[in-house]
Amino acid sequence: MTSHPITLVVFFALFAGVALLGLFGARWRAADLSQLAEWGLGGRRFGTVITWFLMGGDLYTAYTFIAVPALMFGAGATGFFAIPYATIMYPMLFLIFPRLWSVSRAHGYVTAADFVRGRFDNRPLALAVALTGIVATMPYIALQLMGMQVVIAALGLNYAVTVPLLGGVSLPLIAAFIVLAAYTYTSGLRGTALVAVVKDLLIYATVLAAIIIIPSELGGYAKVFASVDPKLLVLGKGTADNLGPGFAYVSLIIGSTLALFMYPHAVTGLLSASSRHVVKRNAMILPAYSVALAAVALLGYMAISAGVKAMPAYAPGFASFGNNFAVPALFLHMFPAWFVGVAFAAIAIGALVPASMMAIACGNLFSRNIYKDFINPACTPAQESRAAKMTSLTVKLGALLFVLEMQTTYAIQLQLLGGIWICQTVPAVLLALYVRLNPWGLLAGWAAGMASGTYMAWTLGFKGSTYVLHIFGGAIPCYAALSALVLNLLVAGIITLIAQAMSVTSTDQTVAEDYI
């Protein structure tokens, strides 16, 4: 598979431009980047518009662009859960996150684990939250690189060198990685914010073109939906003793929403806002991305309708990447050569933004909650910032090795586990904004949630996330992250009641006024 020269020219021009912009970000609103809040939160000075681009770049990743339509392509209606999920997250964002923003501003928190440490004065619990964040985010970074790999393969750039110990290594992927690592390291969140603006303009152009051009070529939306297997077009029905796919769908929506807010990069994006009003305003304007996401999801059905899977030209891509190749194949089939370059650049750059946000968030967590709390408590702000930068580099390198060495299916399975794990920090972070459970109870609940969630995913062979619970003779198919969270809350709640009965107290550095 080789692509058109014009496609390559457009792709490389856009990618190179973005690389320069990212490096230039260090000079934008220049400040002392040896301070962690400057490097890792952009100095908490981002207004409504930049926060919008940053959060959008954060929540709607290259992987979303590839994986959501791939799920629709393969599994039908179930894949559409991403849309209600991207809807109900906003009323929650509006109500809950201004509280986290305010308390973080009042106490100088940079991460969710900082908040946990201040709220509960319990180092093991803060460590658990920090480690969960880092471990859950790493496979997510790997998936962004995988999104880039799909595009590189679709462009036909199969230039590989053989490296001792590693085997065949894709040169374009290494080049993209160097761009990512260089601008994250030098510019921090500022560089990422600038790249996010360009990325979104490209994504919107691509989505608009896709929903206008492709359905008209295929004969209209009615034809597109008619080409989908009717059994997949809506969710299956439940029975008297099985709540059925409808319940699983709802549990996926709720579990994913809770997980999303707990991801360190989402917290980083929100805390970089310049005021709590910026967070609230974004709750109203971020849904514009969800509309684009709905259009992107339907690309999966358009790929079915176009019949790309049966075309010999795309067979190698489907063989390597499975259904994740559906969207690149659709673009190659439908778009003129130059616009394929734009669309693929949108996806590749769409991988850079979240990947660097995630790496920065991991860096913040490590330097604040592990390096400073456990390794070098007397560190200077410059040392703290350097630890964050080195961590961001390390996690990206780890993600790169992961993508190069492991099969992509492992990255997807780990990402799935990551979603289950990150959900287990909800009681210690999200709930803690309102109620303060006993910290040791929260730690025990966290452990129970992690163990049960991992067990459920393991029984499913890490292939799915919907585990069927059998309770009172009925079957309840539920997203494992949510059922593990219920257990987590039960354990934390019971221990809190016991502790209250025994009048065990613990200190809280925050006061009620910090939250409003």
Next chain:
Amino acid sequence: MNDQPPPRRKFHPVYLLLLLPFAADLWPPFYNRIDPQLLGIPFFYWWQTMWIVLAALCILPAYWHEMRQGK
């Protein structure tokens, strides 16, 4: 716990609007159907997509309310 619960914002009916998106999106038996279609798009898809926009509109009154309160 002996610490006081955090003070909450005074309740105002505009916050009830924030419940509507949850009601609309979290009850699949209602929207898990093909008909009525809109421009050839089955109900399942256009209903959920429409609620993205409606959810944003549901937040607006609460936002104005809080702006007036100066919070």
